[in-house]
Amino acid sequence: MDLNPSTFVLEVANFLILVWLLKRFLYQPVSAAIDERRRQIARTVDEAHETQAAAEALRMQYESRLADWETEKRQARETFKRELEAERQRALGELEKALEAEREKAQVLIERQRRDMESDLKREALRLSRQFAARFLERLAGPEMEAALLRMFGEDLAAMPPEHWLALTRALEEPERAEAEIASAFPLKPESCADLTRLIETRTGRTITWRFRQDPALICGIRLRAGHRVLSANVSEELKFFANGAENSLGGG
Numbered sequence: 249m250d251l252n253p254s255t256f257v258l259e260v261a262n263f264l265i266l267v268w269l270l271k272r273f274l275y276q277p278v279s280a281a282i283d284e285r286r287r288q289i290a291r292t293v294d295e296a297h298e299t300q301a302a303a304e305a306l307r308m309q310y311e312s313r314l315a316d317w318e319t320e321k322r323q324a325r326e327t328f329k330r331e332l333e334a335e336r337q338r339a340l341g342e343l344e345k346a347l348e349a350e351r352e353k354a355q356v357l358i359e360r361q362r363r364d365m366e367s368d369l370k371r372e373a374l375r376l377s378r379q380f381a382a383r384f385l386e387r388l389a390g391p392e393m394e395a396a397l398l399r400m401f402g403e404d405l406a407a408m409p410p411e412h413w414l415a416l417t418r419a420l421e422e423p424e425r426a427e428a429e430i431a432s433a434f435p436l437k438p439e440s441c442a443d444l445t446r447l448i449e450t451r452t453g454r455t456i457t458w459r460f461r462q463d464p465a466l467i468c469g470i471r472l473r474a475g476h477r478v479l480s481a482n483v484s485e486e487l488k489f490f491a492n493g494a495e496n497s498l499g500g501g
Contacts, residue, residue, distance in 0.1 A: 390468070391434045397469040398432075398440055401481035405447055417452040419475030426456045428474040433466040433482065448472075 420426040430436070430444070445458055456474075463471070469482025 393468050394432060394434045394470070395437075395440070397481045398436070398444070401470060401472075401479075402444055402447060404481070405444075405451075405479070413451050416448075416474055416477050416479075417454065419477040420452055420454050420456065426454045426474075427459070428456050428472065429459045429461065430470055430472055431461050431463040431466065432470045433462070433464055433468050435462060436460065436470070448474075 420428065428448070430441070441458075441460065445456065449456055467483035469480070471478065471480040471482055
């Protein structure tokens with residue numbers, strides 16, 4: 249086969265035209281399609297990365313929230329335990345206060361009952377003592393004891409302070425005329441009456457109208473009444489004074 253220049257040139261031209269046609273109509277669309285595919289793959293990879301990052305962020309957020317929730321639960325349990333312990337301590341404190349108040353009330357009641365019982369026993373003992381002393385002195389009472397009480401009464405009058413004599417004198421000045429009464433459990437001897445009335449009139453400076461009477465309720469002894477003043481030395485009133493003094497001491501205790 250002969251290869252002439254014109255044929256060679258035509259062959260080269262045909263080849264170049266073919267290459268241009270392939271590049272123009274085949275290579276460029278394919279290349280563009282490949283580039284587009286690559287871009288889609290890149291976008292998909294980017295989206296996948298973004299999704300993975302978002303999923304990782306959500307996971308971390310969930311784990312963080314879960315940890316916070318566990319912390320909150322633990323703190324809530326601890327707070328509840330502290331509040332429960334505080335409430336228990338408060339309730340125990342109130343219970344102890346209430347029990348202490350009840351104990352104090354019971355102690356006060358017991359002490360009051362004890363004092364009342366002691367007072368009752370003492371009053372009963374005093375009553376029995378007074379009753380025994382009254383019966384004993386009633387058996388001992390007689391003119392001889394009354395004479396001794398009269399002498400004691402006269403000695404007490406003689407030793408009486410001036411202010412007491414002044415009070416007795418003023419008591420005798422109250423009525424229109426001075427009157428006084430001497431009561432005795434037994435009849436008094438005239439000389440004993442005279443000594444006693446003379447002493448009183450001398451110390452008061454008054455002439456007194458005297459009344460004498462017998463009063464068995466005195467048991468033994470005498471009682472002088474001048475106006476509102478009463479002076480006595482007798483068993484009955486001494487026993488009453490003893491009983492009243494004891495009652496007052498019991499009431500004051």
